[in-house]
Amino acid sequence: xxxxxxxxxxxxxxxxxxxxxxxxxxxxxxxxxxxxxxxxxxxxxxxxxxxxxxxxxxxxxxxxxxxxxxxxxxxxxxxxxxxxxxxxxxxxxxxxxxxxxxxxxxxxxxxxxxxxxxxxxxxxxxxxxxxxxxxxxxxxxxxxxxxxxxxxxxxxxxxxxxxxxxxxxxxxxxxxxxxxxxxxxxxxxxxxxxxxxxxxxxxxxxxxxxxxxxxxxxxxxxxxxxxxxxxxxxxxxxxxxxxxxxxxxxxxxxxxxxxxxxxxxxxxxxxxxxxxxxxxxxxxxxxxxxxxxxxxxxxxxxxxxxxxxxxxxxxxxxxxxxxxxxxxxxxxxxxxxxxxxxxxxxxxxxxxxxxxxxxxxxxxxxxxxxxxxxxxxxxxxxxxxxxxxxxxxxxxxxxxxxxxxxxxxxxxxxxxxxxxxxxxxxxxxxxxxxxxxxx
Amino acid sequence: xxxxxxxxxxxxxxxxxxxxxxxxxxxxxxxxxxxxxxxxxxxxxxxxxxxxxxxxxxxxxxxxxxxxxxxxxxxxxxxxxxxxxxxxxxxxxxxxxxxxxxxxxxxxxxxxxxxxxxxxxxxxxxxxxxxxxxxxxxxxxxxxxxxxxxxxxxxxxxxxxxxxxxxxxxxxxxxxxxxxxxxxxxxxxxxxxxxxxxxxxxxxxxxxxxxxxxxxxxxxxx
Numbered sequence: 001x002x003x004x005x006x007x008x009x010x011x012x013x014x015x016x017x018x019x020x021x022x023x024x025x026x027x028x029x030x031x032x033x034x035x036x037x038x039x040x041x042x043x044x045x046x047x048x049x050x051x052x053x054x055x056x057x058x059x060x061x062x063x064x065x066x067x068x069x070x071x072x073x074x075x076x077x078x079x080x081x082x083x084x085x086x087x088x089x090x091x092x093x094x095x096x097x098x099x100x101x102x103x104x105x106x107x108x109x110x111x112x113x114x115x116x117x118x119x120x121x122x123x124x125x126x127x128x129x130x131x132x133x134x135x136x137x138x139x140x141x142x143x144x145x146x147x148x149x150x151x152x153x154x155x156x157x158x159x160x161x162x163x164x165x166x167x168x169x170x171x172x173x174x175x176x177x178x179x180x181x182x183x184x185x186x187x188x189x190x191x192x193x194x195x196x197x198x199x200x201x202x203x204x205x206x207x208x209x210x211x212x213x214x215x216x217x218x219x220x221x222x223x224x225x226x227x228x229x230x231x232x233x234x235x236x237x238x239x240x241x242x243x244x245x246x247x248x249x250x251x252x253x254x255x256x257x258x259x260x261x262x263x264x265x266x267x268x269x270x271x272x273x274x275x276x277x278x279x280x281x282x283x284x285x286x287x288x289x290x291x292x293x294x295x296x297x298x299x300x301x302x303x304x305x306x307x308x309x310x311x312x313x314x315x316x317x318x319x320x321x322x323x324x325x326x327x328x329x330x331x332x333x334x335x336x337x338x339x340x341x342x343x344x345x346x347x348x349x350x351x352x353x354x355x356x357x358x359x360x361x362x363x364x365x366x367x368x369x370x371x372x373x374x375x376x377x378x379x380x381x382x383x384x385x386x387x388x389x390x391x392x393x394x395x396x397x398x399x400x401x402x403x404x405x406x407x408x409x410x411x412x413x414x415x416x417x418x419x420x421x422x423x424x425x426x427x428x429x430x431x432x433x434x435x436x437x438x439x
Numbered sequence: 440x441x442x443x444x445x446x447x448x449x450x451x452x453x454x455x456x457x458x459x460x461x462x463x464x465x466x467x468x469x470x471x472x473x474x475x476x477x478x479x480x481x482x483x484x485x486x487x488x489x490x491x492x493x494x495x496x497x498x499x500x501x502x503x504x505x506x507x508x509x510x511x512x513x514x515x516x517x518x519x520x521x522x523x524x525x526x527x528x529x530x531x532x533x534x535x536x537x538x539x540x541x542x543x544x545x546x547x548x549x550x551x552x553x554x555x556x557x558x559x560x561x562x563x564x565x566x567x568x569x570x571x572x573x574x575x576x577x578x579x580x581x582x583x584x585x586x587x588x589x590x591x592x593x594x595x596x597x598x599x600x601x602x603x604x605x606x607x608x609x610x611x612x613x614x615x616x617x618x619x620x621x622x623x624x625x626x627x628x629x630x631x632x633x634x635x636x637x638x639x640x641x642x643x644x645x646x647x648x649x650x651x652x653x654x655x656x657x658x659x660x661x
Contacts, residue, residue, distance in 0.1 A: 238520060241519050241520070241521075242492050242519040242520070244519075245519035245540045245541055246448045246451060246519060246540065248540075248541045249451055249519075249540045249541035249542065250448070250450045250451050250454060252541050252543070253451070253454040253455070253458070253544060254454065256543070256544065257454065257457075274541075278541055282521075286522075289522065305527070308527050308530075308531060309523065309527055311530065312526055312527050312530045312537075315530060315535075315536075316536075316537070318557075319553075319563055338524065339522060339523075339524050342522070342523040342524040342527060343522060343523050343524075345523070346523030346526070346527075347523070
């Protein structure tokens, strides 16, 4: 996928998800550390007061002044426990009842903080410290049931995850909207380029962001250049044709005039030369006029312009009284230069008119691809000659009247557009069928 | 038949005028668009031969202006511009026929003849009216029993005009207008002389005189 929009979307999506995951994980850790830290602080404090409540009698027996101990340690399974262990001593809080905590022996000054499963499956956080008193090493463990704080931690985590999730989705949505919005000019540019190709537009006109302003300006400039160049070259060719054809006309008139009446040989060869000249000129000038594939400057409206063309041909061949039936399926606007299309259809229809007895059918099918079929009820062309006509590019036939110059011009034009010309037998009318396909 | 030849190339004009006159047409020349448009409104021409690439005003514009003011002058476009879209534009502007340069004089003459027949509601080919058939190429006329009669230039011009407008009263002035070009000396009394000649060749009853109005071609319609 080579779309900037998609690439930006993917990149932004990944970075957002990564950033949010990191945020989520680190917040989780901090919350746990925070609540643990608080419990530890509290337990240390309790451990101190227990230490203060400890008494050693003369026999070094340890006892605890329960009045100095917080009452929560006296209620069974209250969630707050202590346990004091020494070589010959084992004291536990009344809250532990008959349960025992698995506490390691520690040397004096050592301290350990760890989790433990306590009575009634309470998750406990334990702080155990070793100390030295009157020649004996004791280990005091104070534990607290952390399930309430775990619960609130979980509640917080749920709430937090939910918020983070919603925020992530919102941000992603925002980001998609921003991208869509920022890329709208590009989508418009794409649409306009399509329209340019189909000749619906002559210049691009969009609210253009600065980044592509130059590009669009340049395209517009090139379009103007191409259009004016085509116009200029067509005008120049028109003028050239005019300038050459008038003298040629005069020369031909002179050749046929009275002055050369007796010079039959001279007259014949002059006539042949000028006719040749005219043929070549005609072909080259017509070929040069074709706009060919590319951005279309003016499209061909089949529904409007084919009937006009048919009217002209019926006028030119009125003595033959030919019926020309026209059918169009699909789009009426054809994305081929109007002049080129006129030349194509004009030549094909004129050929048909030359050979037809009374009937011609022209069908244009302009859906995904453009197909033009022209059939006549004339004598047709044999299969062998049809192949010849196509293969030799009509060069040999150009000298003769008939399917000559017209077809060669047509074939040249079709090549310019990457189309295909096919000749066949018309099963409907019995004469020649000419089929033109454009991609 | 009087033609308006609109063409700016003087050599071509000279040659064409000669050919057209030889074929029995009176020819006036216009060499630019403005003059052409003006002359086209005179109402004395039977047909105009119009070049498209004219100085001052393009042929297409001239034609459009005529048609916009309901001038039905038959127009044959004679031009070096032979692209199909130009032909379509020409016909759309109101042309009656279109011939591309270079061309052969015979072709042009045939087209003009056909056009004149068409606008005067005659069929193509020989001009056949009430027992007479006019060979416009040979400038002879044949009667119903295939007797071929030779005609002089003026006689041919007169007869062609009468045959194209049979059963219609045609004044001497009209005949003069359509037989002579702008440069000729016009003497309508000469018309009487030539009508007499035609009657002698074709028969007295063929052309009737309507006193104070003109002539009517009756032919051998009895």
